[in-house]
Amino acid sequence: MIFRAVEDADLIRKARRGDVEAYNLLISRWERRVYNYLLRLVAHREDALDLSQDVFLKAYQNLRKLEDPARFGPWLYRIAHNEAYSLFRKRRPAGETEELQPETMEGEATVGGNAVFPIEMTLAVSAALGKLNADQRETVVLKIYQGFKFEEIAEIVEAPVSTVKSRLYTALDLLKAELAPVKRGVS
Amino acid sequence: MSCSPFDLRDYYFKELAENERRQTEIHVKTCAHCREELDRLRGTEAALLTLPDQEIPQRIGFISDPVFEPSPMSRWWAAFWGSAARLGFASAAMLSIALIVFSFTRPVPQVSAPAPASNAALQAEVTKRVNEAVQKAVAESDARHAHQVAELLAATEKRNTLEREALLVRVQEYLDVEKKRMDRVILASNDYGEQR
Numbered sequence: 001m002i003f004r005a006v007e008d009a010d011l012i013r014k015a016r017r018g019d020v021e022a023y024n025l026l027i028s029r030w031e032r033r034v035y036n037y038l039l040r041l042v043a044h045r046e047d048a049l050d051l052s053q054d055v056f057l058k059a060y061q062n063l064r065k066l067e068d069p070a071r072f073g074p075w076l077y078r079i080a081h082n083e084a085y086s087l088f089r090k091r092r093p094a095g096e097t098e099e100l101q102p103e104t105m106e107g108e109a110t111v112g113g114n115a116v117f118p119i120e121m122t123l124a125v126s127a128a129l130g131k132l133n134a135d136q137r138e139t140v141v142l143k144i145y146q147g148f149k150f151e152e153i154a155e156i157v158e159a160p161v162s163t164v165k166s167r168l169y170t171a172l173d174l175l176k177a178e179l180a181p182v183k184r185g186v187s
Numbered sequence: 188m189s190c191s192p193f194d195l196r197d198y199y200f201k202e203l204a205e206n207e208r209r210q211t212e213i214h215v216k217t218c219a220h221c222r223e224e225l226d227r228l229r230g231t232e233a234a235l236l237t238l239p240d241q242e243i244p245q246r247i248g249f250i251s252d253p254v255f256e257p258s259p260m261s262r263w264w265a266a267f268w269g270s271a272a273r274l275g276f277a278s279a280a281m282l283s284i285a286l287i288v289f290s291f292t293r294p295v296p297q298v299s300a301p302a303p304a305s306n307a308a309l310q311a312e313v314t315k316r317v318n319e320a321v322q323k324a325v326a327e328s329d330a331r332h333a334h335q336v337a338e339l340l341a342a343t344e345k346r347n348t349l350e351r352e353a354l355l356v357r358v359q360e361y362l363d364v365e366k367k368r369m370d371r372v373i374l375a376s377n378d379y380g381e382q383r
Contacts, residue, residue, distance in 0.1 A: 086213055145240075
């Protein structure tokens, strides 16, 4: 983990000096994670891809403003968060809750062509995540799928840790209630 | 509601401090209710993780095209403005240069002409006040000195008078004694002449 962080920092230093290949290597390490974060947030593949490209472009343009290269991850997600919420504002007037109708994704429950999870469960999870508001959904994605610590999430979404916890635990209670019937049916 | 000493969900997500984690762990071993709560959390997380990550449909990458790359000057300029330390140093240097230039090229003040007049008046006023104070002090000193001299003279005169009077008394007494002695001599002489 530490070795990886040092390598990222080295790539960032090279990219700051104008080494585009070093930056492309850095992108290759983070693009899948950032894309999936955005996909779960906006529930639209093309939007998620467009936003991902914008995120990496803005990150490149602002790389010199990153004071601590070891904090590249939360810094990158902060940009991604801003991009996603800009899209939400364009989609809907401010103040309204962003509820999503997730796309039906073919092959969602397969890895390498083999069925891994029951399709009912993945569909139910997609639907349940879509019923959360944008803040709750983002917190679940950052904690459960991206594995950030509460302090890092607070930095990304620019909110106190207590707010982050409150959003996550409320969301988990809602998800538990939504998914309970499906879990019983699957088992 | 959990009976755990610390938030069971914080414990589950490994967000407790080491001592808090240990206390919660001990509690969970003996509390069936909390174990069930942890199982529910685990179940919810497992359900969420059935949603796998998607492959990105198109790789993201930038090309290194000299046309779009910033020139070395632009890069230096961007780096300059991006670094607070360099910016601070440059600001300090510019301020120093400005101070030095100003000190050499400072214009002669335009309103300095009336200054000597006001200075002279001020100096005259000061001199006047000083002279007055000196004169007053000298006068007071002279008066004090004259008074002391007068007192001294009076005392001396009085003492002289007393001494003179005492001398006169003593002279008178001496004359009286001498007169008596002469009288006695005359009487004795007369007696001697009559006897002869």
